[in-house]
Amino acid sequence: MRTKGKQKTVNVVTLGCSKNLFDSERMLAQLQANEFDVSHNQEKSTDIVIVNTCGFIDSAKEESINTILDFVRAKEAGHIEKLIVTGCLSERYGGDLKKEIPEVDAYFGTGDLPRLLKTLKADYKRELVGERLLTTPSHYAYLKISEGCNRKCSFCAIPLMRGKHQSRAIEDIVKEAQSLAAKGVKELMLIAQELTFYGLDLYKERALAKLLRALGSVDGIEWIRLHYAYPSGFPEDILDEIASNPKVCNYLDIPLQHVSSSVLKRMKRGLTKETTSNLIKKIRDTVPGIAIRSTFLVGFPGETEEEFQELKDWVQEYRLDRIGVFTYSHEENTSAFSLENDVDEMLKVERSNELMEVQSGISWELNQSKIGSIQKVLIDSVDAEHYVGRTEFDSPDVDNEVLIKTDEHLRVGDFIEVKIIDCADYDLYGVPLNQD
8 A cells, every 4th residue: 555645646548449448447446546636638737647558550559659758758847757558559569668668667558457556556456346437427338348359350459459358247247337327327338349259258158138138127227338249150139139128229339340252351250241231131120220330441451442342332232320430550460461551541541531421421311311200318418509419329429419409407417308300411400309
């Protein structure tokens, strides 16, 4: 335990995805329990800064390194006393970082929280395992159900940074959900590197549907949302649970990455265009009205104009509700690194923009069809002109929003009925139903 004295201040800076944010929230809870004065992503000076890095693709690595260097300069200027780096980038490149940026006081990997705390003369409190200091609005939270990934996608470095798949026990996840609900959380976003693999290591069977049933019994939780469901070997009992469990949102984030069978083979995704198309049809047949979100990767080695056009045509035909597009990043120690990175970087960006332009039109048309409808909306925030909320078909930060203009007071974290009166490409405009 730290010696008593002036309370030390710690700023945890989180980069990357929601899984990193989850890890930071656990770190913050441990630090606070050790009597540190903690903050998250603050610009003010603190005694200690901990940067939780991302190392997924080139742009994320660049952001992480630039952030570290910014705090190195702050340390040299006397604004902070100690700089610690943790997370995916230091897990993957710790040795190189120590040589290149020796001004950092200590580097740690993704599973090194007890050692990190020891460096700060703090105890790792096992009774706090599962406890977090939420950095999201108090009415929603991310809930990580497993760590790591056993998939062999040729472009992906996540197994290098997060290791093999490890499921958390259902009872532990439910206990954490109950704790979150007691704090006012109403919506859970289930996250993992790979949701559908859940349970295979612990229970010798895919157990995501069983987990959803258990979480559905938690009082206070009204929405449960699924992120990052791998499409190959997709367990169809999940769809039955989405269709029948009123707490599970009609929403599925299922990263497809591509649809050209030749590209999918080079990516080692275990899918073809036909199986991908059949899966999307099956999802929609089983859960009518479900919103499907996906991500696509353009510019993979060898991607021809014909293969990209095949992807573009498929997106136009299947009209997914939400998509994100990434450009391929050539990552060392992945199997795709042996392939020639032969798609020009500018062409990658052009293809990304072109695909998103197609999606913009699809989103506009889908939003147009919602005008006049009544939607259940969760209020997330308020700005100068609108209350900002979401339907069950949208996840925070990455999807559409509902912008509500009203003179009446709405409370953040409440569900209300909203009549949709207008739309933009990616947002809906509405008024409270009782105001119409």
